Amino acid sequence: xxxxxxxxxxxxxxxxxxxxxxxxxxxxxxxxxxxxxxxxxxxxxxxxxxxxxxxxxxxxxxxxxxxxxxxxxxxxxxxxxxxxxxxxxxxxxxxxxxxxxxxxxxxxxxxxxxxxxxxxxxxxxxxxxxxxxxxxxxxxxxxxxxxxxxxxxxxxxxxxxxxxxxxxxxxxxxxxxxxxx
Numbered sequence: 659x660x661x662x663x664x665x666x667x668x669x670x671x672x673x674x675x676x677x678x679x680x681x682x683x684x685x686x687x688x689x690x691x692x693x694x695x696x697x698x699x700x701x702x703x704x705x706x707x708x709x710x711x712x713x714x715x716x717x718x719x720x721x722x723x724x725x726x727x728x729x730x731x732x733x734x735x736x737x738x739x740x741x742x743x744x745x746x747x748x749x750x751x752x753x754x755x756x757x758x759x760x761x762x763x764x765x766x767x768x769x770x771x772x773x774x775x776x777x778x779x780x781x782x783x784x785x786x787x788x789x790x791x792x793x794x795x796x797x798x799x800x801x802x803x804x805x806x807x808x809x810x811x812x813x814x815x816x817x818x819x820x821x822x823x824x825x826x827x828x829x830x831x832x833x834x835x836x837x838x839x
Contacts, residue, residue: 678727704725756815763809764790770803771795780817785810797811 681700688694753759764775774792782791789802
C-alpha cells in the first residue's frame with residue numbers, strides 16, 4: 659500500500675554486503691596486527707588479492723563492473739530519487755494554498771528537513787539576504803540556509819493574506835521563540 663517493500667525472511671543484500679565488509683576489515687586488521695587468524699575468512703575477489711585493483715587499467719577503456727568481495731550479494735539498482743520537472747510543476751500546481759507552495763519551495767531550494775522548516779517562524783526568514791534560519795535536527799543549533807527567491811515570494815503571499823486576522827494580538831505560532839532571539 660505504501661510502496662515500501664515488505665521485509666523478507668532474510669537480510670537485505672545491502673545489509674549482507676555491509677556486514678561482509680565490516681567482517682573482512684576486522685579480520686584484515688587482526689591479521690596485520692598478528693592477533694587473529696592467519697587467513698581472512700572473507701577474502702577479496704581473487705583478481706584483487708595481489709595488490710592494487712586496476713593497477714594497469716587503460717584510461718581510455720571503461721571501468722569493468724566487479725564485486726569487491728567473494729561473498730557479496732547482487733544489489734538491485736535503485737531508481738533515482740528525483741522527479742522530472744514536468745511532474746514537479748504538476749505537483750506544485752496541485753497544491754491548494756500559498757502556504758503549501760512556500761513550504762515546498764523552501765524544502766526544494768534549501769534541502770532542509772520538513773520538520774526543520776515547520777519549526778521555523780516568520781522572524782526566521784530574511785528575504786533581503788534570501789536566507790531562512792532553521793534549527794537543525796542533530797545539533798539543535800540555528801543555521802541560516804540560502805533559499806530561492808521564489809520561495810520568499812510564496813512566503814510573502816502567505817503572510818499578506820494573514821495580516822490583521824489570523825492570530826489575536828500578542829499571540830504567535832512559535833510560542834514567543836522569535837521574540838527571545
